[in-house]
Amino acid sequence: MIRLEKIDKYFGGLRVLNSVDLQLASGNVTALIGPSGSGKSTLLRCVNLLEIPESGALELGDQRLEFSRDQRPSREAVLTIRRRTGMVFQNFQLFPHLTVRQNVMEGLVTVLKWDKDKARARADELLEKVGIAQKADAWPSTLSGGQQQRVAIARALAPSPEVLLCDEPTSALDPGLAAEVVEVLKQLAVEGMTMLMATHDLRLAATIARDVVFLNNGVVVEAGPSREIFMQPRAPETERFVSTLTHSLPDEWTEPGGAGRR
Ligand SMILES: Nc1ncnc2c1ncn2[C@@H]1O[C@H](COP(=O)(O)OP(=O)(O)O)[C@@H](O)[C@H]1O
Numbered sequence: 001m002i003r004l005e006k007i008d009k010y011f012g013g014l015r016v017l018n019s020v021d022l023q024l025a026s027g028n029v030t031a032l033i034g035p036s037g038s039g040k041s042t043l044l045r046c047v048n049l050l051e052i053p054e055s056g057a058l059e060l061g062d063q064r065l066e067f068s069r070d071q072r073p074s075r076e077a078v079l080t081i082r083r084r085t086g087m088v089f090q091n092f093q094l095f096p097h098l099t100v101r102q103n104v105m106e107g108l109v110t111v112l113k114w115d116k117d118k119a120r121a122r123a124d125e126l127l128e129k130v131g132i133a134q135k136a137d138a139w140p141s142t143l144s145g146g147q148q149q150r151v152a153i154a155r156a157l158a159p160s161p162e163v164l165l166c167d168e169p170t171s172a173l174d175p176g177l178a179a180e181v182v183e184v185l186k187q188l189a190v191e192g193m194t195m196l197m198a199t200h201d202l203r204l205a206a207t208i209a210r211d212v213v214f215l216n217n218g219v220v221v222e223a224g225p226s227r228e229i230f231m232q233p234r235a236p237e238t239e240r241f242v243s244t245l246t247h248s249l250p251d252e253w254t255e256p257g258g259a260g261r262r
């Protein structure tokens with residue numbers, strides 16, 4: 001279980017997250033939706049402490065951190081949280097000077113001090129899992145965007161994180177390449193990976209995520225089962241935003257008699 005309580009994040013005078021509460025049950029996939037600039041990336045970065053909130057609390061399993069302006073969390077606490085969370089970025093962020101396999105091994109060897117043979121075996125296992133074992137010795141720049149993102153997913157999974165954070169994992173990809181990334185994420189969801197992902201991709205949000213959180217101006221406007229948020233949003237802001245997401249909703253959501261999305 002991951003819990004955020006009353007998280008506030010400021011950049012200078014700008015309050016980017018405003019008392020955000022969020023609970024992610026283990027094994028559950030939650031989509032984070034909202035307009036550009038609403039704070040989705042910042043929220044994800046607060047979960048793995050790439051950004052440190054000014055106030056509120058973060059609970060990850062048995063670890064609880066309370067934030068205040070007066071005291072930053074210890075380096076040790078930050079590293080522990082980092083280790084327990086994996087992050088996948090919109091633009092992959094692979095190391096260009098390392099091969100695909102080395103990209104996946106890198107954190108295991110340099111941060112977790114695994115020996116190289118063990119790290120290599122783990123990398124190969126994960127590259128197999130994301131369907132890209134044949135590219136293990138290739139340079140990232142020779143791969144398609146979809147392949148690069150699958151490598152990035154393998155890298156994020158390497159230390160066996162308890163939650164995978166994905167920041168618009170398909171939005172830099174053409175539809176065909178996005179589909180192969182959606183397939184990999186869908187498989188992880190089926191296997192029970194806990195995930196929080198910011199996305200504008202309805203295939204991701206509606207078909208993989210059980211829950212949806214709608215963020216607007218740093219405020220959680222509405223959260224709940226994805227079907228409810230997409231089909232019967234309570235807040236007008238949610239309804240307006242959902243109607244801007246253009247892909248069609250899953251067929252099984254269309255009620256007999258044709259009552260689709262409002
Ligand atoms: N490092 C930063 N410094 C200053 N402002 C930032 C920084 N990162 C994000 N912001 C601002 O915070 C707000 C939320 O940004 P972001 O979390 O990237 O939103 P989203 O991912 O939903 O598009 C925006 O107004 C953005 O300009």
Ligand SMILES: [Mg+2]
Pocket residue numbers: 040041042167198
């Ligand atoms: Mg963003």
